[in-house]
Amino acid sequence: MSAVLDVVALRSLVAVAECGGFHRAAAALYLTQSAISQHLRKLERALDRKLVVREGRHARFTADGELLLAEARRILDVHDEAVRRLGAEGRGTLVFGSTEHAADRFLPELASGMRTAFPDREIRFRLDRTARLADSVDRGSIDLALLIDDTVCSRSIDAGRFRLEWFSAPDWQPPPEDRPLPMVVFDQPCTLRRHAIEAMDALGRGPDLVCEAADLSGVLAAARAGLGVTLLPSTKTRPVGLVERRDLPRLDPVQLRVRAKPGLPVDVAEVAANVVRDVLAEVA
Numbered sequence: 151m152s153a154v155l156d157v158v159a160l161r162s163l164v165a166v167a168e169c170g171g172f173h174r175a176a177a178a179l180y181l182t183q184s185a186i187s188q189h190l191r192k193l194e195r196a197l198d199r200k201l202v203v204r205e206g207r208h209a210r211f212t213a214d215g216e217l218l219l220a221e222a223r224r225i226l227d228v229h230d231e232a233v234r235r236l237g238a239e240g241r242g243t244l245v246f247g248s249t250e251h252a253a254d255r256f257l258p259e260l261a262s263g264m265r266t267a268f269p270d271r272e273i274r275f276r277l278d279r280t281a282r283l284a285d286s287v288d289r290g291s292i293d294l295a296l297l298i299d300d301t302v303c304s305r306s307i308d309a310g311r312f313r314l315e316w317f318s319a320p321d322w323q324p325p326p327e328d329r330p331l332p333m334v335v336f337d338q339p340c341t342l343r344r345h346a347i348e349a350m351d352a353l354g355r356g357p358d359l360v361c362e363a364a365d366l367s368g369v370l371a372a373a374r375a376g377l378g379v380t381l382l383p384s385t386k387t388r389p390v391g392l393v394e395r396r397d398l399p400r401l402d403p404v405q406l407r408v409r410a411k412p413g414l415p416v417d418v419a420e421v422a423a424n425v426v427r428d429v430l431a432e433v434a
Contacts, residue, residue, distance in 0.1 A: 153196040157229055160222040162189035166202060167219050168277050169257070170250060170365065171209050177258040178275040193218065244271040246422065247283040247295035250366045251342065251383055252312075256429050263425040281339035290411040294422050298341045299407040307410075307419045309426040311403035314345060315384035316395040319376040324397065330358035331398075332378030334369055337362040341404075346381040349401055406430075 165175035166186065176183045194201050201215035211219060246264060248257070257275070264273045278286070280297055287295040299306060324331060331350055335343040350357045361372040373380045374391040379398065382389065408426060410419035 155196060155222075155225065156189070156192060157226065159189035159192045160225055162186045163193060163201070163215075163219060163222050164226060166190070166209050167211065169275065170277065170367065172204065174257050174277070177261045242271050243274060244268055244294070244418075245274045245276060245292040247276045247278060247286060247292045249280055249283065249296070249298070250277045252296060255383055255387060256432075259429045259432060260425065263429055264422065267421050267425050279336070279339060280341045284409065287409050287411050290413070293411050293414055294419060295409050296426060297407055297409055298404045299409065305410045305412070305414075305416070305419065306407040307416075307423040309406040309408045309423040310430045312406050312430065313384040313403050314342070314381050314401045316379045316398040317373060317382055317389055317392040318379045318395050319374055319391070320393045322376045322379070324379070324395075327355065330356040332358045332360045334361045334363065334372040334378045334380040335359055336369060337364055342381050345401060345404065349381075349399055353399060 162175065162179065162181070162185075165179050166172060169175040169178050172183045172186050175181075176186050179186070190202055197214070197218070199214045200212050201218055203210045203212060244264075246260075248260070261273065261275065276283075276286070276292055280299075283292070283295040284297055284299070286292045296309065297306075298312070333346055333350075335346060337343075347357050358378070360378045361368075363369045363372060369380050369382075370389055370392070372378070373389075379395055380392075381401075384394070388394065406426065408419050408423040410416065
């Protein structure tokens with residue numbers, strides 16, 4: 151008999167990829183980590199191959215896992231469109247986009263707050279880079295996005311301000327002030343990267359981009375290895391294995407906004423922005 155791929159398990163697989171690990175995928179889908187693990191094991195048994203390797207709280211997809219991930223997204227798109235066309239959606243879905251580093255700090259609190267604020271909606275999360283989230287929400291492929299954003303427009307609602315701090319390995323020491331500062335940054339496009347470089351330019355001290363990473367796990371790994379400092383959002387829960395650098399210039403807090411897709415009622419964005427403000431008050 152041919153292998154049967156369970157849609158619920160495929161949704162968990164995609165969530166692990168988009169959220170960067172089992173913990174955040176569980177929070178995004180409102181499931182336990184055990185349930186996420188069971189779903190992935192079910193897929194591995196059906197296909198008789200290893201799909202995902204757990205690395206702490208993060209996950210690395212095998213070559214077979216990457217192949218299935220691409221197919222899973224196609225299957226879920228077709229499945230969800232069929233459900234919509236047949237009028238069998240049940241409660242409405244609200245897709246909320248967030249940057250990975252913000253989600254790493256408060257996704258569970260954000261997920262809980264959004265579900266409380268929208269009890270009649272199914273809340274789904276998409277984690278991506280700021281520029282791609284902004285493009286997705288403007289094109290209407292996601293409903294709302296939490297962005298580091300100074301842009302004021304009718305679809306953007308103030309959601310508070312967020313402090314940024316420098317972090318490094320505990321034993322890392324900066325070079326003399328007349329030399330460039332070694333920095334670990336996200337690759338382009340990235341708002342945090344821009345803020346970090348502008349801070350050094352303002353001091354007349356050029357940055358030395360010793361490592362550029364595509365995702366948060368890469369940035370954290372390089373900083374823990376002592377390659378340089380990195381600029382991250384500051385919350386009560388500090389990144390494991392890193393310390394805050396108080397010997398580097400403090401940056402002004404950045405503006406957070408919730409941006410809504412065209413046509414979405416503005417009160418939906420306002421409620422979501424209130425959720426973000428409440429969460430920041432708890433974790434910042």
